[in-house]
Amino acid sequence: MTDFFRRNKLAALGFGMIVVLLVAALLGPWLAPYDVAAQRLEDRLTGPTWHHPFGTDDLGRDILSRILLGARVSMRVGATVVLLSGIFGVLVGGLAAYVGGRLDAFVTAVVINSLMAFPGTLLAIALVAFLGPGLDKLIFALTIIGWVGYARLARGQVLKVKTFEFVEAARALGASRLRVFFHHVIPSIIQPVLVQASIGMAGAILAEASLSFLGLGITPPAPSWGAMLNDARNHLFDAPHMVIFPSMALVITVLSFNLLGDALRDWLDPKTKT
Amino acid sequence: MAAFIVRRLALTLPVVWIVVTLVFSLIHLVPGDPVAQMLGEGAAVTQVEAMRHDLGLDQPLLTQYRTYMAGLLRGNMGQSFRNQEPVTTAIKRRYPATIELALAAALFSVLIAIPFGVVSAIRRGRAADQIIGFVSLLGVSLPNFALGPMMILLFSITFGLLPVSGRGDFSHLVLPSVTMGAALAAITTRMVRGSMLEEIRQDYVRTARAKGLNERIVILRHAFRNGLIPVITILGLQMGALLAGAIITELIFSWPGLGSLTFQAISARDYPLAQGCFLVIALSYILINLVTDILYSLVDPRIRYD
Numbered sequence: 001m002t003d004f005f006r007r008n009k010l011a012a013l014g015f016g017m018i019v020v021l022l023v024a025a026l027l028g029p030w031l032a033p034y035d036v037a038a039q040r041l042e043d044r045l046t047g048p049t050w051h052h053p054f055g056t057d058d059l060g061r062d063i064l065s066r067i068l069l070g071a072r073v074s075m076r077v078g079a080t081v082v083l084l085s086g087i088f089g090v091l092v093g094g095l096a097a098y099v100g101g102r103l104d105a106f107v108t109a110v111v112i113n114s115l116m117a118f119p120g121t122l123l124a125i126a127l128v129a130f131l132g133p134g135l136d137k138l139i140f141a142l143t144i145i146g147w148v149g150y151a152r153l154a155r156g157q158v159l160k161v162k163t164f165e166f167v168e169a170a171r172a173l174g175a176s177r178l179r180v181f182f183h184h185v186i187p188s189i190i191q192p193v194l195v196q197a198s199i200g201m202a203g204a205i206l207a208e209a210s211l212s213f214l215g216l217g218i219t220p221p222a223p224s225w226g227a228m229l230n231d232a233r234n235h236l237f238d239a240p241h242m243v244i245f246p247s248m249a250l251v252i253t254v255l256s257f258n259l260l261g262d263a264l265r266d267w268l269d270p271k272t273k274t
Numbered sequence: 275m276a277a278f279i280v281r282r283l284a285l286t287l288p289v290v291w292i293v294v295t296l297v298f299s300l301i302h303l304v305p306g307d308p309v310a311q312m313l314g315e316g317a318a319v320t321q322v323e324a325m326r327h328d329l330g331l332d333q334p335l336l337t338q339y340r341t342y343m344a345g346l347l348r349g350n351m352g353q354s355f356r357n358q359e360p361v362t363t364a365i366k367r368r369y370p371a372t373i374e375l376a377l378a379a380a381l382f383s384v385l386i387a388i389p390f391g392v393v394s395a396i397r398r399g400r401a402a403d404q405i406i407g408f409v410s411l412l413g414v415s416l417p418n419f420a421l422g423p424m425m426i427l428l429f430s431i432t433f434g435l436l437p438v439s440g441r442g443d444f445s446h447l448v449l450p451s452v453t454m455g456a457a458l459a460a461i462t463t464r465m466v467r468g469s470m471l472e473e474i475r476q477d478y479v480r481t482a483r484a485k486g487l488n489e490r491i492v493i494l495r496h497a498f499r500n501g502l503i504p505v506i507t508i509l510g511l512q513m514g515a516l517l518a519g520a521i522i523t524e525l526i527f528s529w530p531g532l533g534s535l536t537f538q539a540i541s542a543r544d545y546p547l548a549q550g551c552f553l554v555i556a557l558s559y560i561l562i563n564l565v566t567d568i569l570y571s572l573v574d575p576r577i578r579y580d
Contacts, residue, residue, distance in 0.1 A: 010408070114292040119559050122518035126552045129540040130303040206417050210522060213419045214537065229419050233526065236438075240427050247420035254415035262411060 004267055014259030021253055024068050025075040032065035037221045045239040055241040057231060063242065066223040067249045073224050074205045074253060077135070081142040081204040082197050088143070089150025090186070090193055096151075097158035098181050108155065112148055120145040124207055128216040138217045142207050146200065153196055157189035164188075191268050198261030202254045209250055225250045278571055286564050293560065297553040298342050301331075301545050312355060312543045325355070329546065351553065352546040354539070361550035364535060369554070371441055372524070372531035376516050378447050379455030380509065386459040387505075391466025395501075396493060398471065406463065413460025418519055422453040422526040439528035450527040454519055458512050465508045466501065473497040503574050510566025514559030 005012040024031065034052075040060035047055045054063035096107035115123075127141040161167065162185060170180045211217035212226030220227060225246045232242035301308050309326045310317065326332050329352070330341055345352065351361040394406040429449060430438045437446050473479060474497050482492045520533030528534065532551055539548035 114289055117289040117293060117560060117563075118296070118556055119514045119518040121515065122521075122552065122555055122559075125518070125521060125536075125540075126297075126300060126548075127303070129548060130300045130545070132305060202415065206415075209417060210419065213417075213522065214525070215541070226419070229423065233423060236423055236426055237431060240431075243420075243423045243427060247424060250420055251412070251416050254417075255412060258411050258415050 008263040010259050011263030014256040017256035025072040028068040028072045032068045034062035034065045036065050036069045036223050054245040070223040070225045077208040078201045078204040082200045084143045085146030086150050089147035090154040093151030093154035094158045097155040115148045133219050161188050195265045202257035293556045351550040354547040356542045356544045361547050368532045368535045378451035383455040383459035387462035391463045394467040395470035410460040410463045413456050418453050419522050425449050454523040469504045470501040473501040513562045517555050
């Protein structure tokens with residue numbers, strides 16, 4: 001792993017940023033200089049100062065504090081969505097490929113293809129628009145659109161791995177089909193799944209922000225970067241800092257996960273190795 | 275060719291049916307009573323009952339489904355209850371603006387992606403490639419609701435070069451289409467690069483070089499033409515995603531298209547209108563994919579025989 005980071009400076013940068021973000025997310029409530037919901041109308045829309053390094057919003061709330069707490073929301077939604085859709089997708093796609101036959105045909109042709117027929121973001125927007133806003137509904141919608149990618153990936157990988165000799169050997173030694181699946185097949189496909197998970201974190205964080213931007217995600221006054229950017233829309237002329245800082249937080253976070261995922265993918269892919 | 279198109283159409287029909295069914299069931303996902311949600315608190319019971327009847331929600335589910343399908347076949351998507359007009363009318367009025375924006379965004383992304391992707395492939399591993407690689411990853415990581423306002427800040431507010439919002443002449447189209455197409459440009463650049471790298475390795479390229487052809491001709495006439503084929507698919511697939519992104523871009527720039535109509539419908543809890551918008555966007559996506567596949571098979575005949 002150290003070899004990987006030594007060769008991929010950008011991936012190391014991404015990984016470092018992710019660690020910083022994790023610390024910010026974990027310690028956010030203690031690091032934040034102000035209460036995120038505390039309104040001080042006399043201080044509204046002030047630009048960056050010593051007291052408020054990122055300025056304040058239209059209700060006089062400290063933007064730095066809200067960005068720190070927003071990291072918590074982003075990371076929590078991202079991690080939950082990636083974990084749920086990863087586990088569900090790998091199980092469904094992997095089992096379909098491992099069992100084969102009608103189950104595989106059904107999962108691939110009917111479930112995966114019809115979900116892929118709907119653009120992901122649109123489906124998430126539609127689901128949350130009708131289910132109503134809220135953290136649990138948001139996570140549900142993002143998992144519904146997220147697991148298909150893992151299922152497709154796992155299906156492809158398992159189709160390849162199940163023909164390998166070590167799988168046959170395990171069966172010949174008398175291991176049950178389920179044991180072979182969980183102890184031999186799954187561990188051997190975990191690397192590409194991790195790459196997908198890193199890129200998936202970026203996607204889930206972006207999707208959460210998009211939905212919150214539309215007022216469909218996190219309910220106020222809880223801070224979400226997407227919702228902060230939506231508030232900023234009405235103050236482009238008088239408070240540009242309201243756009244700049246949450247945008248930077250979002251871009252840096254998403255870019256970090258993409259940098260790491262991208263480098264990992266190239267590293268694991270023998271075709272791109274030089 | 276005709277057989278391929280027929281087979282591809284036959285594969286599309288079940289997908290259309292599933293999408294329509296999904297959109298139909300959206301209103302039944304609403305927690306509690308959708309009619310009460312639409313009318314808000316304080317609506318009279320008679321009013322609620324009347325609306326429930328108008329929407330057909332007092333019918334058994336199967337009857338509702340049959341009525342909905344039959345209506346769709348006749349081009350009837352119900353009535354928007356806020357604007358008191360047929361959903362079809364509202365969508366028809368807004369659709370052209372979205373098509374205009376999506377085409378401009380796609381054009382922008384192709385104009386960026388092709389030269390940068392090709393340069394990146396030719397200069398593989400060098401500084402130009404690394405810079406283009408980083409910038410395109412940045413483009414993928416930059417959501418339209420961060421890019422749009424930042425471009426308004428820079429080009430409209432600070433320099434006063436372009437209008438902040440609305441639809442009108444060409445200058446109105448610039449910021450929204452760049453905002454909408456930036457991520458697509460980034461994805462396509464990476465795609466062009468990857469595809470060109472594949473081609474440059476092929477034997478026919480080596481042959482062309484061995485013949486003593488000028489490197490520019492080898493790249494542009496030989497490798498580029500084949501390298502472009504897989505890019506068409508990605509572009510087609512991403513055009514659909516572009517339509518979904520229209521909801522946010524149009525909201526930022528007050529662009530009077532289907533995306534902002536969808537947002538208005540969601541905010542006003544105008545469920546029939548929202549269902550209509552989602553359906554039209556999803557069907558457009560399916561149609562674009564279908565056309566892409568057919569185009570793909572035209573430029574690469576191998577696909578037809580798979």
